Amino acid sequence: MSECESLAMRDEPRAAASAMLAHEGGLHARPAIKVVQLAKRYAAHVWIGTAANGPWIDAKSIARVMAMKTPNHTMLYFTATGGDADAAVKALAQLVSDEFRISPNDAG
Amino acid sequence: MRTHSRNVGIVIVSHSPDVAKGAADMVRQMVGNDVPLAWCGGNADGGLGTNVEAIVKALESAWSDRGVVVMVDMGGAETNSEMAIELLPEKKRPKVVVCNAPVVEGSVMAATESSGGSAIEKVRQAAEELYSR
Numbered sequence: 226m227s228e229c230e231s232l233a234m235r236d237e238p239r240a241a242a243s244a245m246l247a248h249e250g251g252l253h254a255r256p257a258i259k260v261v262q263l264a265k266r267y268a269a270h271v272w273i274g275t276a277a278n279g280p281w282i283d284a285k286s287i288a289r290v291m292a293m294k295t296p297n298h299t300m301l302y303f304t305a306t307g308g309d310a311d312a313a314v315k316a317l318a319q320l321v322s323d324e325f326r327i328s329p330n331d332a333g
Numbered sequence: 334m335r336t337h338s339r340n341v342g343i344v345i346v347s348h349s350p351d352v353a354k355g356a357a358d359m360v361r362q363m364v365g366n367d368v369p370l371a372w373c374g375g376n377a378d379g380g381l382g383t384n385v386e387a388i389v390k391a392l393e394s395a396w397s398d399r400g401v402v403v404m405v406d407m408g409g410a411e412t413n414s415e416m417a418i419e420l421l422p423e424k425k426r427p428k429v430v431v432c433n434a435p436v437v438e439g440s441v442m443a444a445t446e447s448s449g450g451s452a453i454e455k456v457r458q459a460a461e462e463l464y465s466r
Contacts, residue, residue: 255363258445262364265449287445288462 240269240310242318243277243302248325252295256325261287263320269307271317275299284317341447341456342369342395345440346388346414347406348381350374356404356437364444371395383410388417392429400428400453402443402460406436428453434460 248256264271264284272281275295281304282289295301301321303314343360347353353374360370371391376382388403395401403418405411411431418429430453432439439460446459 254441258363258441261445262448265451285449286462287442287459 237306238310239304239306240314241277241302241304242314243300244318244321246295246297246299246301246321248297248321251297251299252290252293252301254291257291257293258287259320259325260317261285261290263317264313267305267307267309267313267316269305269310269313271303271305271310271313273317274302274304277302339399340368340397340450341399341443341453342371342397342401343440343444343447344388344391344395344401344403344414345370345372345374345436346383346391346403346410347372347374347436348383348408348410349406352406352436356440359437360440360444363441364448367448368444369395369397369401370444383413385413385416385420388414389420392417392421392425396425398428400430400456402447402453402456403429403431404434404436404440404443404460405431430457432457432460434463438463 246252260273261284271284273284273290274281282293284290284303303317305313345353345356353372357370357372371394373387373391374383376384392401403414405414414431418426421429432443442463443456443460446456
């Protein structure tokens with residue numbers, strides 16, 4: 226089952242947020258690690274994508290987020306389901322807006 | 334030094350101390366300090382190789398009650414790591430796993446997963462996902 230299908234099958238309300246990636250080198254190793262570390266701070270299921278309607282990648286999977294190889298100046302979309310979904314997508318969009326300057330230890 | 338026993342530990346074993354230290358530097362700089370981490374490499378004469386005693390020390394140094402994953406480069410690094418695990422106290426042995434993953438990338442992936450508080454099996458999967466893709 227693809228991640229798109231697993232997301233589509235969920236009837237729960239979804240939180241969503243987006244932010245423009247403006248970081249030299251795009252979503253390379255270090256920014257990808259920060260995204261995953263921040264996503265993991267939330268209980269919600271969190272996905273990342275480069276279009277508003279997906280396809281969606283599990284934002285807590287470091288191998289998958291790094292494999293996106295998202296170039297700079299790409300709009301990043303986050304969607305999430307679960308109790309702290311709103312907080313998760315807001316924090317992730319903020320991390321991107323801040324060009325990943327937030328230490329994972331300070332966020333969330 | 335802080336203790337980070339709430340997260341799974343990482344031990345990096347390479348034939349080259351430079352590779353092992355370099356991979357550990359990448360983990361510290363890219364992932365941070367929330368993961369117990371130790372590295373070892375080279376034989377007792379200062380040449381390339383791996384050393385069971387050094388691996389045992391690294392395992393003790395990066396010990397976490399939630400377990401330790403061992404990242405190895407090839408050949409003797411893996412067999413010596415398995416011998417080192419056998420030298421641990423019996424109750425510790427089941428908490429150590431050797432990952433089938435590239436040593437540098439796998440170390441960073443495993444540490445990222447561990448830093449989020451994941452259990453040892455998820456940490457191992459994160460490292461090995463690179464080979465299974």
